Amino acid sequence: MNCPVDGKPLTPMTYEGVTVHTCTTCGGECLPGDQLSHIVSVREARFDAATVEALSSFTPLAGVPADSGARALHCPACESAMRVVNYSNDSGVIIDRCPACSCVWLDKDELEHLQILMEMWHDRAPAGVRDVAAQLEMARMQAAEATAGPFKGSRFAFVNAVINRLLDAA
Ligand SMILES: [Zn+2]
Ligand SMILES: [Zn+2]
DSSP states (O other), X not given: OBOTTTOOBOEEEEETTEEEEEOTTTOOEEEEHHHHHHHXXXXXXXXXXXXXXXXXXXXXXXXXXXXXXXXXXXXXXXXOBOEEEETTTTSOOEEEEOTTTOEEEEOTTHHHHHHHHHXXXXXXXXXXXXXXXXXXXXXXXXXXHHSSSOOOOGGGHHHHHHHHHHHHHO
């Protein structure tokens, strides 16, 4: 498996229980999409204060930047053309996802940024939101029952992770 940015071989590493293929040249990382939501939802890693401070004014956004189409990466796992997506539609973190095998590619530090943002938004959530989280969880389970296959829709991954975190804290 080679880096989609610079073509160098990727090195498999274990990060929070998940196998991630990392490029030691550019710092990018490739991992299965469903594993990304797992990593984002666990709270093991500790981050340096400067990075957390830099992200503290980050605002979640929908959509992708107009210039993101200029980037055309090919999936390290299956060579398909990857798509630029806003992680879970509204996180505001732009990543590359393979439509064929659902692998995701994150540039250097993007994985860490997703984790930091998740923790930050969770910590800011007012008590009222935690009450609502229980209702959201109910709606999510109903949606899961209404879906034929296993409910792992990636577009809900980030929201799911937030809900799970809120429920843990409630
Ligand atoms: Zn690279
Ligand atoms: Zn792929």
